[in-house]
Structures are given as C-alpha cells and as structure tokens.
Amino acid sequence: MRFDLITLFPAMFDALTRQGITSRALERGLWSLRCWNPRDFALDAYRSVDDRPYGGGPGMVMMAEPLVAALRAIDADRASASSAPVLHLSPRGRPLTHARVLELARAPALTLLASRYEAVDQRFIDRYVDEEVSIGDFVVSGGELPAMMLMDAIIRLLPGALNDPRSAQEESFAAGLLDCPHYTRPEVFENEPVPAVLLSGHHARIARWRREQSLAGTFARRPELIEGLRAQGGLDAADERFLASLAADARPGDPG
Numbered sequence: 592m593r594f595d596l597i598t599l600f601p602a603m604f605d606a607l608t609r610q611g612i613t614s615r616a617l618e619r620g621l622w623s624l625r626c627w628n629p630r631d632f633a634l635d636a637y638r639s640v641d642d643r644p645y646g647g648g649p650g651m652v653m654m655a656e657p658l659v660a661a662l663r664a665i666d667a668d669r670a671s672a673s674s675a676p677v678l679h680l681s682p683r684g685r686p687l688t689h690a691r692v693l694e695l696a697r698a699p700a701l702t703l704l705a706s707r708y709e710a711v712d713q714r715f716i717d718r719y720v721d722e723e724v725s726i727g728d729f730v731v732s733g734g735e736l737p738a739m740m741l742m743d744a745i746i747r748l749l750p751g752a753l754n755d756p757r758s759a760q761e762e763s764f765a766a767g768l769l770d771c772p773h774y775t776r777p778e779v780f781e782n783e784p785v786p787a788v789l790l791s792g793h794h795a796r797i798a799r800w801r802r803e804q805s806l807a808g809t810f811a812r813r814p815e816l817i818e819g820l821r822a823q824g825g826l827d828a829a830d831e832r833f834l835a836s837l838a839a840d841a842r843p844g845d846p847g
C-alpha cells in the first residue's frame with residue numbers, strides 16, 4: 592500500500608515509521624509513505640499556504656492552489672496505473688468504522704490530506720477530495736494524528752503485518768462486537784482470581800463464555816452495535832437467548 596500524505600508537518604509521521612507494528616510492516620515492504628508539503632507548492636515568495644476567510648471570522652483557511660499543485664506532483668510521481676482516492680481527515684467527514692478500514696485496506700494506494708488551520712477552501716474539497724473521514728466527534732490541532740490513526744488501522748490489516756493474523760480477527764469490532772475481557776498471570780491479583788472457566792481447558796465453554804462477555808459488554812456500552820449485527824444476521828439463536836436474559840436482568844420488576 593502506498594500512502595501519499597499532504598501535510599505541513601511530515602516529521603509527525605515518524606511516529607508510524609519508527610515505532611512498533613507499523614515500523615516493522617514498513618521494513619517488510621508492506622507499505623510506503625511519501626510526504627508532500629504544501630509550502631513547497633506555494634505560489635508566492637512567502638510560501639503562503641493559508642489566507643483569511645472570505646466573510647470574516649476567526650482562523651485561517653488553507654488555499655486551494657498549493658493543494659492542487661501537490662496533487663499534481665503526486666500524480667506525476669506515481670506515474671503508472673490508476674489514481675488513488677483522495678481522503679481528507681475532517682470532523683465533518685463520515686465517521687470511520689472498522690468495516691470502512693477493511694475496504695480501504697484493499698486499495699493499492701491512498702492520498703491523504705492532513706489539513707491545518709480552521710478549514711480548507713471548500714472548492715478544493717468539492718473538486719479534488721473523494722471522501723472526508725472523521726475519526727470521532729472532537730477536534731484536534733490538525734489532521735496528522737487522525738491520518739496516522741487511519742493509516743495504523745489499515746497497515747495492521749495488511750497481510751504479514753501482524754505476527755499472528757488471528758489477532759485481527761478476534762479484536763473489538765472484527766465480529767461487529769466489542770472484544771471480551773482478557774487475563775494473564777498471576778492467577779490471583781489483589782484477591783481477584785481469573786474467571787474459572789478460562790482455567791478449565793474446555794475450549795467450547797471458553798469460546799461460549801468469551802462470546803457472552805462480548806455480547807454483554809457491547810449490550811451495556813454500545814447497544815447500537817448489537818442492533819447493527821442483528822440486522823446483518825450476525826446473531827444466532829444462542830446469542831439471542833443470552834441477550835434476552837440480559838434484557839430481563841436489566842428489568843428486575845419484569846417477570847419476562
């Protein structure tokens with residue numbers, strides 16, 4: 592996977608290239624990164640990339656022209672093949688989901704715009720951005736960290752990135768549910784033992800317990816995920832019985 596990043600702060604991406612799973616995946620040749628600084632494509636001697644907003648108001652707006660010039664340079668550099676989708680990390684975007692990450696991980700290349708200042712000229716977004724992506728309903732100082740979160744989520748799914756690919760299949764959201772709780776040594780911590788079933792060696796019972804823990808945790812914290820999974824036919828009869836028992840427990844006055 593090739594990533595082309597339009598950013599005023601390319602050094603921030605060292606966090607991905609130098610540490611952890613993403614760094615190892617880079618060494619394994621599973622992905623590559625090129626950063627493109629809009630300042631290098633500015634039209635004036637001051638290397639301006641932002642200007643005041645028409646209509647007034649606080650903050651500055653990223654100008655369209657340096658961004659278009661950066662895109663043209665990326666196209667020229669990529670030379671071959673089809674052009675990659677252009678994604679802008681923005682709180683106005685569609686909230687990112689694991690399902691979308693899985694789709695994006697299949698693309699051979701992605702161009703990401705990590706913007707700064709208050710905004711990006713809307714004409715650039717309308718003409719050149721294929722999709723705006725939000726990583727949550729909050730604002731950070733720029734699109735670099737959101738871009739890195741998107742990249743990390745993609746990279747760890749690339750074949751060969753994780754030493755044990757089962758990790759990606761069993762974690763939160765992979766099955767449309769939150770992950771179950773996990774335990775390791777010691778067997779008793781501050782008087783609390785590990786749940787006995789996990790020591791039973793009974794694989795089917797352990798799998799059922801984990802499934803029920805996932806269902807219960809998701810039901811309590813993110814009930815809309817249960818609805819989504821049900822709508823996709825992702826709950827079997829045993830799941831439904833367990834969820835019905837949770838709902839009954841939640842309504843103590845109700846005999847049903």
Ligand code: 4F9
Nearest residue numbers: 680681682725726731733
């Ligand atoms: C981007 C916040 C995506 C959430 C970009 C400031 C952003 C963001 N999701 N905040 N620049």
